[in-house]
Amino acid sequence: MNQIKTNILPKRHLFAKTKNEKAVDYKAICVFVATGFFMDDDSYWINEKCLLPGHKHSLDADGLLVKSEPWFPWHYTPRDITFEQALEEYIALLTTITKEQVGDNPVILPLSGGIDSRSQALVLKGLKNPVHSFSYSFPGGYPEHKISAKIAKTCGFAFKAFQIPKSYLWNSIDDLAKLNGCYSEFTHPRQMGVLDELKQMEGVFSLGHWGDVLFDIGAPEDTKEEEVIPLLQKKMLKPGGLEFAESLWKAWDLEGDFKPYFISRIERSLSKIKIDNISARVRAFKTSQWAHRWTTTNLCVFEAAHPISMPYYDQRMLEFICTIPEAYLADRRLQIAHLKQDKALANITWHEQKPFHLNNYQYNKAPYNLPYRVFHKIKREVNSLLGNPYIQRNFELQLLGAENDAQLQKYLFDPSFLEFVPKAVVSDFYNKFKNVNTVYYSPPTCMLLTLSLWHKHFYNT
Structure with missing residues (x-):
């Protein structure tokens, strides 16, 4: 029996198979497209797991994962110090x-x-x-x-x-x-x-x-216990992510509904962190997930x-x-x-x-910050009218414009990929990205691109 001990926060991912067969984990992928990351030990495959952080993992002679046990329990043990x-x-x-x-x-x-x-x-x-x-x-x-x-x-x-x-x-x-x-x-x-x-x-x-x-704090100071799961759900879901995940869930004909499944995953993972203090517990959850x-x-x-x-x-x-x-x-x-x-x-x-800087950032509120905000809003609007839109996000450079759009469509509407994600789903979210709300539907579009590349490079390997 071989053993791998993972750090509390490893600098790279390690994967191990539980069986030699391969089967796509469609539910895990739905969580991925909704949030931008896989949860816990999920991967694209049911029979392959990402080794959890802060665990000891036992592998058999064939390199298959047998069991994983935590060696580091997240805790909140504040010391009486100034x-x-x-x-x-x-x-x-x-x-x-x-x-x-x-x-x-x-x-x-x-x-x-x-x-x-x-x-x-x-x-x-x-x-x-x-x-x-x-x-x-x-x-x-x-x-x-x-x-x-x-x-x-x-x-x-x-x-x-x-x-x-x-x-x-x-x-x-x-x-x-x-x-x-x-x-x-x-x-x-x-x-x-x-x-x-x-x-x-x-x-x-x-x-x-x-x-x-x-x-920093993990959750606002006045957060109540019943508010933790909704708080995490809100923080985890990307704009358009829930809608996209639910669309894939239905297209792949998965049992039940995505949202209850997603909430149950959060509840199960959070329950493993035995910390009473809500802020510290949420920080530990974020660290072990995000x-x-x-x-x-x-x-x-x-x-x-x-x-x-x-x-x-x-x-x-x-x-x-x-x-x-x-x-x-x-x-x-x-x-x-x-x-x-x-x-x-x-x-x-x-x-x-x-x-503002570190010595006066407390003044970043009205009326002190109004001159800066007004000036820069006018500047952005003038530049936009002159054909120089304000760029805040990398997708605006990589996905917008005719040249980028041609490349994007090449991957999204590749016939082989459309056998994995139905064309109706791809077309729906691509059109929403182009014609409804570019910023809101950019995460689903980026995820479609990611799935297309995964399908190209890894699906049949």
């Missing part, structure tokens, strides 16, 4: 983990206008490693790279600003499908658009994924260029979170207090609260 003590521990832990993970290597740091990568920048600023930072933005979109450039300059890092090119997806979509196994839709990993440039850099990536969830099955999926794109390090995925960081009072985690308090120790970094715009 905020200042928690802050000191957090800074020391983030520094230690980062130092150990990057070693003596040059560091490649993706920067955004947010808090996680800025926190890493502050730690790396105190180390001796050479740091090459970068950021990307959309043509016609908010120039987030300008915030990143200021962070890099303040820290003394080399910096490169990338612009995500329009229609890059079609030249790389087959490579991306093989990298992530079609376990995520293809417009989210923007780094795929500049992968060749990233390969030219030297060093190890330091990635700040999931810090924003760990260092982080493991969505965030982790596209880390492989970074790994296609260079090794990756991830301080917020480290076991010590996850165990630390379980012992910190929720009040200290709420509103990013620990991270903000850390960054305020560097006045220059704290005074750079916080993208989420633009145009």
